[in-house]
Amino acid sequence: MSQPGASYHHGDLRAACVRAARELLEEDGGSGMSLRAVARRAGVSPTAPYRHFADRDALVSAVAAQGYRDLTEHLAAAHPAPPATSDDLADIAVAYVRFALDRPAMFRVMFAEPCDPASEERAAAIAAISGYLHSLVRSAFPGCDPEPLATAVWALVHGLAFLHLDGKFDTSTPQQAADRVRSAIYALFSPASTTP
Amino acid sequence: MSQPGASYHHGDLRAACVRAARELLEEDGGSGMSLRAVARRAGVSPTAPYRHFADRDALVSAVAAQGYRDLTEHLAAAHPAPPATSDDLADIAVAYVRFALDRPAMFRVMFAEPCDPASEERAAAIAAISGYLHSLVRSAFPGCDPEPLATAVWALVHGLAFLHLDGKFDTSTPQQAADRVRSAIYALFSPASTTP
DNA sequence: TCAGATATGTTGGCACTGCACACATTATCT
DNA sequence: AGATAATGTGTGCAGTGCCAACATATCTGA
Numbered sequence: 237m238s239q240p241g242a243s244y245h246h247g248d249l250r251a252a253c254v255r256a257a258r259e260l261l262e263e264d265g266g267s268g269m270s271l272r273a274v275a276r277r278a279g280v281s282p283t284a285p286y287r288h289f290a291d292r293d294a295l296v297s298a299v300a301a302q303g304y305r306d307l308t309e310h311l312a313a314a315h316p317a318p319p320a321t322s323d324d325l326a327d328i329a330v331a332y333v334r335f336a337l338d339r340p341a342m343f344r345v346m347f348a349e350p351c352d353p354a355s356e357e358r359a360a361a362i363a364a365i366s367g368y369l370h371s372l373v374r375s376a377f378p379g380c381d382p383e384p385l386a387t388a389v390w391a392l393v394h395g396l397a398f399l400h401l402d403g404k405f406d407t408s409t410p411q412q413a414a415d416r417v418r419s420a421i422y423a424l425f426s427p428a429s430t431t432p
Numbered sequence: 433m434s435q436p437g438a439s440y441h442h443g444d445l446r447a448a449c450v451r452a453a454r455e456l457l458e459e460d461g462g463s464g465m466s467l468r469a470v471a472r473r474a475g476v477s478p479t480a481p482y483r484h485f486a487d488r489d490a491l492v493s494a495v496a497a498q499g500y501r502d503l504t505e506h507l508a509a510a511h512p513a514p515p516a517t518s519d520d521l522a523d524i525a526v527a528y529v530r531f532a533l534d535r536p537a538m539f540r541v542m543f544a545e546p547c548d549p550a551s552e553e554r555a556a557a558i559a560a561i562s563g564y565l566h567s568l569v570r571s572a573f574p575g576c577d578p579e580p581l582a583t584a585v586w587a588l589v590h591g592l593a594f595l596h597l598d599g600k601f602d603t604s605t606p607q608q609a610a611d612r613v614r615s616a617i618y619a620l621f622s623p624a625s626t627t628p
Numbered sequence: 629t630c631a632g633a634t635a636t637g638t639t640g641g642c643a644c645t646g647c648a649c650a651c652a653t654t655a656t657c658t
Numbered sequence: 659a660g661a662t663a664a665t666g667t668g669t670g671c672a673g674t675g676c677c678a679a680c681a682t683a684t685c686t687g688a
Contacts, residue, residue, distance in 0.1 A: 243654085246665080246666075249665080249666085270644080270645060270646080271645080271646065271647090272644080272645065272646080273645095280666070280667090281666060281667045281668075282645095282646095282667090282668090283646095283647075283648090283666085283667075283668085284665080284666050284667075286646095286647075286648090287664080287665055287666070288665090291646075291647075292645095292646065292647090344544060347544075347594060347598055348540060348543075348544030349544075362600060366600070380619075381619070383615075384612070384615040384616045384618070384619040385616075385619045385620075387592075387595075387601070387612060387615075387616045387619075388588065388592075388616040388617070388619045388620050390591065390595060390600075391587075391588050391589075391590075391591030391592040391594075391595055391616060392584065392587050392588045392591055392620075393587075393591065394587075394591035394594060394595060395586065395587030395588055395589065395590035395591030395592070395594070396583075396587040396591070398543060398587075398590060398591070398594060399583075399586065399587055399590060402543055404558060404562070404586075405583070416580070416583060419579075419580040419583075420580045420581075420583045420584040420587060421584070422580070423576070423577070423580040423581045423583075423584045424581075424584050424588075424620050439683085442636080442637080445636080445637085466673080466674060466675080467674080467675065467676090468673080468674065468675080469674095476637070476638090477637060477638050477639075478638090478639095478674095478675095479637085479638075479639085479675095479676075479677085480636080480637050480638075482675095482676075482677090483635080483636055483637070484636090487675080487676075488674095488675065488676090
C-alpha cells in the first residue's frame with residue numbers, strides 16, 4: 237500500500253464503504269457482504285471500517301437507509317404527480333415489487349436483516365417512504381381515514397413483494413408478476429369498492 | 433463422551449437437530465443458530481449434522497418447514513370452522529401477526545433467509561398454508577374469483593406481519609398491534625366494499 | 629454365523645468472519 | 659510548532675461452515 241498516489245487517509249471511507257457494500261449486494265447476493273470484503277473492495281485494511289461503523293449492523297443500517305431512499309425515488313418515478321387515482325395504486329405496487337425482484341439482496345437487507353433500531357438515518361428514510369404512501373392514499377381516497385388505509389396499502393404492497401421474492405409465486409416473467417400484482421390490487425380496489 | 437448410557441449412534445439425530453435449532457431460535461434470536469451450536473446442543477460432534485443435512489441451508493429449510501406447519505396449525509386454531517365470514521378474516525390476520533411477533537426469529541427464518549428452493553418438505557408446507565388461505569377466501573367471498581383475492585389477502589396479512597416485525601409500527605402492546613391489524617383489514621374489507 | 633458393505637459419528641484442519649487491542653500516520657486547533 | 663484528536667494498520671482470538679480421513683455401529687446376504 238505504498239503507491240505514490242495513494243494517501244494514508246482515504247478521504248471519505250464511510251461513503252466508500254456503503255458504496256462497496258451496495259456493489260457486493262448486487263453481485264454476491266448478500267451473503268458476500270462481510271465487513272472484511274467491504275474493506276477489501278474499498279482498498280483499505282480489514283478493520284478500518286470500524287472507525288466509521290460501530291459494528292456490522294451499523295453498516296447494514298446505513299446501506300438499508302440508502303436502499304429506502306432508492307425505493308422512494310423509484311416509486312416516485314413510477315408515478316410522479318401527487319394527485320393519484322386508485323388506478324395509479326397498481327403502478328406503484330408493480331414498481332414496489334419490481335424493485336424487490338430487481339435488487340433482491342438489497343431488499344432483504346432493508347427488511348429482513350436485524351438492524352440497529354436506533355439509527356436516525358434509517359428512521360428518517362422510513363418516515364419518508366411512509367409519508368409518501370400516506371400522501372398517496374390521501375389523494376387517492378379522499379374522505380377516508382387515511383391512517384388504517386395507508387397501513388393496509390403498505391402492507392399489501394409489501395406482502396406482495398416479499399411473497400414474490402421468496403418464490404411463493406412464479407416470477408419467471410416480469411410481466412407475469414406484474415399482472416398478478418395488478419389483479420390482486422384490483423381485487424381489493426375495484427372502482428366500486430373503495431367508498432366507506 | 434463415554435458415559436455408559438450413551439451410545440455411539442444417536443438414534444434420530446435429524447429430528448434432534450431440528451428441535452435444537454428451534455430452541456436456539458427462540459432463545460438467541462436467530463443469530464445463534466449455527467450448525468455447530470445445533471450440534472453442541474444435540475450433544476454431538478460439530479460435523480455430525482452433515483450426515484443429515486447437505487449444508488446449513490438444508491437445516492434452515494427443514495426448520496422453516498416445521499415453522500410453516502406450526503403457522504398453519506396456529507391459524508386453524510384461531511378459526512377452526514371452514515365457513516368463514518369476512519369478519520373472521522381479521523381473526524386470522526391477528527393470529528398471523530401474533531405468530532410473527534411471538535416467534536420473530538422463526539418467522540424470519542421462514543421468510544427472510546435464503547433457503548434451498550428444491551426442498552420438497554418446504555414446498556409441501558407452503559402449499560398447505562396456501563391451500564388453507566384459498567379455502568378460507570372461497571368461503572368468505574363466494575362468487576368472487578378466489579385466485580387474485582387469495583393472493584391479495586395473503587399479501588396483506590403477510591405484509592402486516594413483516595412491517596410490525598421490522599418495527600415499522602409500534603408493537604409495545606400486543607393489543608395495539610392487534611387493533612391496527614383489525615382496522616387495516618376493516619379498511620379494505622368493510623361489508624359494502626367486497627363486491628367486485 | 630459372521631464377514632463385508634453401509635450408515636452414522638469423530639477428529640483435525642482450512643479459510644473465513646466479526647471484533648478487540650495496540651500501534652502508526654495524518655489532520656486540525658491553539 | 660506542538661499537542662491532540664481523527665483516521666488507518668497489524669496482530670490476534672474465538673467462532674463459523676465445510677472438507678477429508680478415520681472410527682464405530684448396524685445391516686445384509688452367503
